[in-house]
Amino acid sequence: MILEIKNLNKSFGGLKAVNNVNMAVEKNNIHAVIGPNGAGKTTFFNCITSIKPSDSGEIIWKGEDIAKVPTHIISTKGISRTFQNIRLFSYMSVLDNVLVGTHNLTKSFILDACFHSRRFKTEEKDMREFGMELLKKVGLADKAGEYAKNLPYGEQRKLEIARAMASKPEILLLDEPAAGMNSQETAELVGFIRQLKNDGFTILLIEHDMKLVMTLADVISVIDYGSKIAEGAAADIQSDERVIEAYLGKRRYE
Numbered sequence: 001m002i003l004e005i006k007n008l009n010k011s012f013g014g015l016k017a018v019n020n021v022n023m024a025v026e027k028n029n030i031h032a033v034i035g036p037n038g039a040g041k042t043t044f045f046n047c048i049t050s051i052k053p054s055d056s057g058e059i060i061w062k063g064e065d066i067a068k069v070p071t072h073i074i075s076t077k078g079i080s081r082t083f084q085n086i087r088l089f090s091y092m093s094v095l096d097n098v099l100v101g102t103h104n105l106t107k108s109f110i111l112d113a114c115f116h117s118r119r120f121k122t123e124e125k126d127m128r129e130f131g132m133e134l135l136k137k138v139g140l141a142d143k144a145g146e147y148a149k150n151l152p153y154g155e156q157r158k159l160e161i162a163r164a165m166a167s168k169p170e171i172l173l174l175d176e177p178a179a180g181m182n183s184q185e186t187a188e189l190v191g192f193i194r195q196l197k198n199d200g201f202t203i204l205l206i207e208h209d210m211k212l213v214m215t216l217a218d219v220i221s222v223i224d225y226g227s228k229i230a231e232g233a234a235a236d237i238q239s240d241e242r243v244i245e246a247y248l249g250k251r252r253y254e
């Protein structure tokens with residue numbers, strides 16, 4: 001078990017956005033987290049990455065409780081994420097956006113950077129090559145020099161994934177990576193996420209596209225009103241009464 005969540009809680013005022021959630025993520029699995037809009041999925045990711053630290057509970061990452069570890073340290077531990085609302089630097093190039101994600105890998109001191117020492121230059125060159133490799137992986141190498149803001153939406157999502165990979169993580173937390181993608185882009189994304197699994201990554205995936213989730217996920221956890229209401233393989237989830245109720249019941253699925 002590479003990541004284990006125990007009794008995790010997070011409230012906003014009186015609202016229990018994450019309510020005593022337990023979850024075990026196995027290494028090299030694609031583990032999907034689904035649930036109606038407002039169920040608490042993004043908040044769950046925000047707790048794991050300490051963007052919004054949890055109120056109580058444990059987040060055991062490779063044997064260490066990281067629940068109280070600040071967010072800037074989390075990425076140095078091999079955990080990286082993308083955001084539901086794309087967070088790119090619009091007026092930076094596509095490649096530079098990826099390089100932002102490598103900041104926890106670079107060893108040059110600020111003085112090296114100021115004086116453009118040899119170490120700084122070598123490191124910068126290596127990082128640029130590494131950044132280009134990542135762009136190739138997501139199919140954006142030919143757009144390396146463009147402003148991020150000029151990419152179509154689907155490509156901005158791919159760029160977010162490349163940037164998340166730039167910190168050389170072991171686990172990728174993807175928050176609705178297919179949102180706004182057309183069917184062709186979604187199909188490419190499916191292939192790409194499969195490739196990530198083949199490359200040894202562990203993937204925790206929030207996604208609304210049910211077809212994508214059902215084809216990709218090894219395990220699916222269903223969240224409703226902050227609580228985990230079901231968990232299992234696609235076939236089990238699809239026939240689970242509580243899941244059907246959560247999606248097709250009183251509240252309509254987004």
Ligand SMILES: Nc1ncnc2c1ncn2[C@@H]1O[C@H](COP(=O)(O)OP(=O)(O)O)[C@@H](O)[C@H]1O
Binds near residue numbers: 015038040044
């Ligand atoms: N920063 C915040 N302050 C107050 N309420 C929040 C905040 N973030 C999320 N919420 C609330 O927590 C609940 C879960 O939200 P969220 O985690 O974004 O759900 P999901 O990602 O499943 O759609 C929602 O009711 C939302 O309005």
Ligand SMILES: [Mg+2]
Binds near residue numbers: 041043
């Ligand atoms: Mg969300």
